[in-house]
Amino acid sequence: MSAPFELSDMVNLAAAGGIGLFFGFFLERGGMGDPHKLTGVFYRTDFGVPKMMFTAILVAATGLCLLADLNVLDMSRVWIIPTFLWPQLVGGALFGLGFLVSGYCPGTAVAGLASGRMDALITMIGVGCGALIFSVFYPAMEGFYKTGDMGQATLPELLHVNHWVLLTFVYVFAGFMFYVMERYERRGEPLKMKKAVHAAA
Amino acid sequence: MNKDGFWSPYLAGAGLGLTLLASFIIAGQGLGASRAFTVVAGTAMNTLAPVYTATLTYLSKYLERSIFQDWTFLEVAGLFAGALAGVLISRGFKVRLDRGAAMSTGTRVMTALGGGIMLGFASRLARGCTSGVALTGGAQFALGGWVFVIAMFASGFLFAAFFRRLWS
Numbered sequence: 171m172s173a174p175f176e177l178s179d180m181v182n183l184a185a186a187g188g189i190g191l192f193f194g195f196f197l198e199r200g201g202m203g204d205p206h207k208l209t210g211v212f213y214r215t216d217f218g219v220p221k222m223m224f225t226a227i228l229v230a231a232t233g234l235c236l237l238a239d240l241n242v243l244d245m246s247r248v249w250i251i252p253t254f255l256w257p258q259l260v261g262g263a264l265f266g267l268g269f270l271v272s273g274y275c276p277g278t279a280v281a282g283l284a285s286g287r288m289d290a291l292i293t294m295i296g297v298g299c300g301a302l303i304f305s306v307f308y309p310a311m312e313g314f315y316k317t318g319d320m321g322q323a324t325l326p327e328l329l330h331v332n333h334w335v336l337l338t339f340v341y342v343f344a345g346f347m348f349y350v351m352e353r354y355e356r357r358g359e360p361l362k363m364k365k366a367v368h369a370a371a
Numbered sequence: 372m373n374k375d376g377f378w379s380p381y382l383a384g385a386g387l388g389l390t391l392l393a394s395f396i397i398a399g400q401g402l403g404a405s406r407a408f409t410v411v412a413g414t415a416m417n418t419l420a421p422v423y424t425a426t427l428t429y430l431s432k433y434l435e436r437s438i439f440q441d442w443t444f445l446e447v448a449g450l451f452a453g454a455l456a457g458v459l460i461s462r463g464f465k466v467r468l469d470r471g472a473a474m475s476t477g478t479r480v481m482t483a484l485g486g487g488i489m490l491g492f493a494s495r496l497a498r499g500c501t502s503g504v505a506l507t508g509g510a511q512f513a514l515g516g517w518v519f520v521i522a523m524f525a526s527g528f529l530f531a532a533f534f535r536r537l538w539s
Contacts, residue, residue, distance in 0.1 A: 174397065184445075185398055186449065191449040191450075193449065195453035195454065199383050200380050205470075209531075212531035218380045221384060222383050226506060230392045230506075231510045249401070253518070258498065259519075264526070265490060268489030269501075269523065271485060274487075274490070275404075276494060277402075286467060290483075296486065299491060305429045311496075323513065325517065333512065
């Protein structure tokens with residue numbers, strides 16, 4: 171048997187709901203519905219976002235490498251995110267600003283709303299409006315939207331290295347990053363406590 | 372459990388990574404979020420102004436099916452339910468307008484809306500958001516996913532230096 175499974179439309183849509191349940195549960199339990207925790211990384215007070223994100227990427231990437239090599243998962247039938255270099259660079263930068271200003275990203279705003287945060291609902295309305303604004307101005311931006319088209323380019327292909335080599339590199343990079351973040355957070359703790367006491371008084 | 376009432380980010384991250392892996396295996400695609408917003412907003416606009424909406428070429432591919440037949444919309448509906456379950460077991464539910472310490476209510480409404488508009492626009496330009504491009508693309512070693520992650524963190528750090536009093 172080789173995955174991905176060939177599911178009927180109905181089953182695939184039901185699976186979407188089930189996958190979403192776990193997605194939302196882990197996001198919320200990781201604190202990703204809390205805008206203070208979400209923006210903490212940008213102020214170097216809480217590194218929950220990069221810690222959770224890179225752990226998730228490492229776990230999923232390890233699984234993909236393993237299942238692909240064991241011929242359990244047919245990667246040619248998995249939808250690979252296409253690369254459009256310049257729009258993704260500019261889009262990523264604008265996204266970072268929107269993340270900082272709103273305190274959320276689209277998925278985490280939904281988790282924020284689930285915890286009763288009305289500001290998350292306002293952000294969700296904004297995300298919908300932003301998508302519509304993009305649609306209205308699309309004809310003027312179509313040229314830029316399509317620049318830097320590199321198809322479904324992946325790093326192992328581009329760098330001519332085995333995916334295990336790249337994965338090892340990401341493990342080392344993330345491990346070093348986690349170590350630095352833990353040290354930094356521990357050092358910052360007395361300061362945070364003092365601030366909290368100050369705020370409470 | 373961390374002292375703030377949440378799980379360790381490594382534990383929650385491992386759960387999230389396994390969910391992403393399961394999505395690849397079961398559905399042949401990763402996670403997503405921003406697409407659901409496009410589908411819902413596009414459908415609302417199409418209901419209110421069908422003639423004008425029909426002229427928007429970009430939206431047509433998001434209006435081919437009903438929202439209840441859209442994979443990402445149903446996944447995000449599940450996301451809401453799953454997050455609600457997490458909130459309820461930890462007794463964290465409270466209706467409120469969450470904001471930075473120095474933010475007025477009016478400022479918070481503007482930052483939530485304005486920031487949201489930037490997120491919505493940016494995720495259309497980048498072909499997805501933190502879920503669809505950063506997490507999914509990151510795990511696939513897709514170049515675009517890593518470009519997006521680096522640009523997002525770099526920009527967030529840079530602008531945080533300008534907007535110090537926003538959240539800290």
